[in-house]
Amino acid sequence: MKNNNEHIISLLADILSDKSHRYQKVTNFVTTVMQCDKAENGKYQYSDSINDLAYDLDFYDPNPEMQKKYGFYGDKRLEILLTNAIKELKQA
Numbered sequence: 080m081k082n083n084n085e086h087i088i089s090l091l092a093d094i095l096s097d098k099s100h101r102y103q104k105v106t107n108f109v110t111t112v113m114q115c116d117k118a119e120n121g122k123y124q125y126s127d128s129i130n131d132l133a134y135d136l137d138f139y140d141p142n143p144e145m146q147k148k149y150g151f152y153g154d155k156r157l158e159i160l161l162t163n164a165i166k167e168l169k170q171a
Contacts, residue, residue: 084171087125087129088165090108091161091164091165092165094108094157094161095158095161095162095165101141101154102139102140102141105136105157108133108136109133109137112132112133126171128164128167129164132160132164135160138150139153139157
């Protein structure tokens with residue numbers, strides 16, 4: 080699990096640092112986690128916290144109009160979610 084956590088931390092850190100491609104990287108992360116929801120043996124490939132994070136990230140949109148119209152959140156909340164997730168994964 081440690082290597083998987085390190086990989087996830089790297090992906091999340093990349094989302095934090097690359098603001099110009101942030102939306103696409105969030106979308107890619109969410110899609111990857113959701114598509115790999117279960118392994119062949121029926122166990123989840125990712126921890127509950129990663130699955131929950133992917134669900135939460137699905138409500139991110141950098142466009143203020145989308146935030147207002149659909150209740151999505153922007154960069155400030157995204158950065159808090161990602162920072163907290165990285166801290167949690169480092170402690171696991």
